[in-house]
Amino acid sequence: MGCSMSSKSLTILLVEDNPGDIRLVRELLAADQNESFNLVTADRQETALAILDSQDITAILLDIELPDSSGLNTLLKIHANAPGIPIVVLSSIADEGLAVRSVQQGAQDFLVKGYVDAHQLTRSLRYAIERKRTEERLNHLAHHDSLTGLSNRKHFYDTLKNSIALARRHETKLALLLLDLNGFKAINDTLGHYVGDLLLQGVAQRLRECMRETDCVARIGGDEFTMILSDIYDEEDAAAATSKIIESIGRPFLVDGRVLDVGVSIGIGIYPTDADNLESLVRNADVAMYQAKAEIGVQNTYRFFSTNMNDRATEDRELLKELSSALSQGEFVINxxxxxxxxxxxxxxxxxxxRWQHPTRGLLLPAAFMNVLESSxxxxxxxxxxxxxxxxxxxxxxxxxxxxxxxxxxxxxxxxxxxxxxxxxxxxxxxxxxxxxxxxxxxxxxxxxxxxxxxxxxxxxxxxxxxxxxxxxxxxxxxxxxxxxxxxxxxxxxxxxxxxxxxxxxxxxxxxxxxxxxxxxxxxxxxxxxxxxxxxxxxxxxxxxxxxxxxxxxxxxxxxxxxxxxxxxxxxxxxxxx
Known part of the structure; x- marks a missing residue:
């Protein structure tokens, strides 16, 4: 016997225009001894949408054939207005193809009227709610770095893609900042990962304090962070925000009873001044960041991208020539x-x-050449x-x-x-x-x-x-x-x-x-x-x-x-x- 999902009753929205079916669903839910269901009904799509706006609904039982909407359009409309609420379709149409399409369009399950008893109905609702909770948790974990709570690498790229599209549409500028901590490795190696992790959490918190609501800050590597500054006017705006970050990170951190100092090197790329697409903007900001790190004796600094920083691009072109020769000379192998x-x-x-059996460097793994290969x-x-x-x-x-x-x-x-x-x-x-x-x-x-x-x-x-x-x-x-x-x-x-x-x-x-x-x-x-x-x-x-x-x-x-x-x-x- 399963245990109750919650001591609180679950509010189910039944979207159904047939009084007999409404009565049957009410009876089936009432028969469950392990769960308390509060049933709210709507006989039209328009009424259902109003209820979703005004009430806290746990799950939706949906008949997709309604007086003011029909078929998958009903499901699409309801799902679009309540993407976080699990939907179980309750249909009079026994169509396997329709069931599959319903799940593909956002439903958690598809039940056929006349073939559902109390146990099947309540089990379907429980499973739908649990799957949705699992989905939401997984989506949160997938979008955020587990250590710092910041956006992760993929979420950063999604956000940057959308930010560039908006900047292009509105003819505005944005700045991409790539940040790398200086001295972090020595702290991590000497004091251990526990202290290193606490320090990264402290850095993340200070970066949050430096950002506006329209900005995005992410952790994209061990001690690498990035920030997207949307809707800036010119380089001076980006420089002011970057100086604020450097000042904040430059203050000592109190970590596990120790006072620690860490610096930061920041590379900045401006859209569309330095690049008009995502890949080039990231690459140019990366070049600028490495230029900043190359400043000997400077703990905290930033550099804007400039075209004379393109030595790395030249190296990539040489590597691409070697890769072309490797293909013609049969140097690639498969493991x-x-x-x-x-x-x-x-x-x-x-x-x-x-793998690449390089004539002078030996067997190379994809990390040594794949980024250049995939760009060509x-x-x-x-x-x-x-x-x-x-x-x-x-x-x-x-x-x-x-x-x-x-x-x-x-x-x-x-x-x-x-x-x-x-x-x-x-x-x-x-x-x-x-x-x-x-x-x-x-x-x-x-x-x-x-x-x-x-x-x-x-x-x-x-x-x-x-x-x-x-x-x-x-x-x-x-x-x-x-x-x-x-x-x-x-x-x-x-x-x-x-x-x-x-x-x-x-x-x-x-x-x-x-x-x-x-x-x-x-x-x-x-x-x-x-x-x-x-x-x-x-x-x-x-x-x-x-x-x-x-x-x-x-x-x-x-x-x-x-x-x-x-x-x-x-x-x-x-x-x-x-």
Missing amino acids: YQPQVDVKTGHINGMESLL PLVLEVGWWVLLNVCRQGQAWRETAGTPLVLSVNLSPRQLLQEDFAEQVSAVLAETGLPPHCLELDISEHALWEDEECAYKQVAKLNQLGVRLALDNFGNGRASFYYLRKFPFHAIKLDRRLTQAASASTDGADMARAVIQVAHVFRMKGLAGGVETAAQLDTLRNLSYDDAQGYLYCHPLPTDAATALLERGQHLGPVAAA
Whole structure:
């Protein structure tokens, strides 16, 4: 027997114009012995909207066929006006397609009149309320840094994108500040992470005190912060705000009984003076910040971006030339890392990982070159090469091992947003003979929000091909449930930092639990990346994760070593990784 969700009665808004159905719902809710429901009714959409504006509603039971509204338009209108309230559709139409579309458009559940008893109705309402609470908590955690409470990296990029769009529309300016603390590493190393974390919290609080309501401040790295100053008049406005920040951070901090001093270096980029798009503005502010840090003997300083700071851009151009040569000279290689069922140890798949066998610098990981590669159209050629070779290898393993194995490929946003990308994938599958269900494409949220309409078209086509689709690094970005409803994903891949946090803190475990619950609600597999310790694996098992991947099982392997691993059998326990 379940326990009551709350000692307080739950206020349910029933939007229904049939008196008989209203009476039946009232009786079904009254039959519940474990929960107290307060039923409010509305027989029209207009009346329901007025009630939502004036009363505290816990959940909505909605008949989408009303005198003043019909079909999914009813749901869309109600959901738009009350996005934080869970909705259960109660329809007289037994249509599976309508049920699916209702959930995609914001409903938590879809029930058919005449086929619902008291237990089913109250259970559906409870589940809807709990799922909504989980969603809201996960969204909050996904948008905010858990240590400081500031916006996180992805929320910052979302806000900057919107701020630039507004500035462009209203022909105003904005300033982007990138801040890096000076002396923090020495404090963190000598006094420990506990003191370091308290200091970061103190810095965050002072940054909040320096910002206006229209500004955004975020923590985007260990000791790196950023601030967006909207609607400024000129550089003097930005300089005044920056001087205020430097003065505030420059005052001593009292942390755990110690007086600590920390400095700050700030780089400033102005839109549209220094750049007219997000990527260039961030890059230029970053260049200016490193220029500020290069000031020898200066603890607190700032620099505006200027064109003579572009030495780094020159280095990027040289690296891009090397990358182009690497593709033509066959210097790129692919490593494979097993994806393992956490309960059985069975290898379900292999993630393909790009490496660069540099002629003088040795084997390079993506961190050394991927940012430059992804900023260039060359990433499309490299992406095609990876896709083709992974599919060839997958088919070779099928023919030799004779067992199903899913090969996953990470996509760059540029790849997915090609108008003919689905056709390219279809051609590769036809050429290599690899069945579509043996290929999984890992898609980042960045690729979805950059051009949602184009991304949706390509993802829908890929789904029709039978290719598996995974939302990659879930929890590292905004972790939007909107995308889970709209896009036909088959799996969610937990970001490695959340995997590591899951066994280290209550908040981390709560976040990981919320992710897998969401995955299973949407009938998707949940995979955790970056598993490195037995404690992390135990946590994932207890949270009911499906698959895991990481050093605890196996490091990424060259093709020959991965082949040898599969030839020994498709079972891999943690001990084997030692």
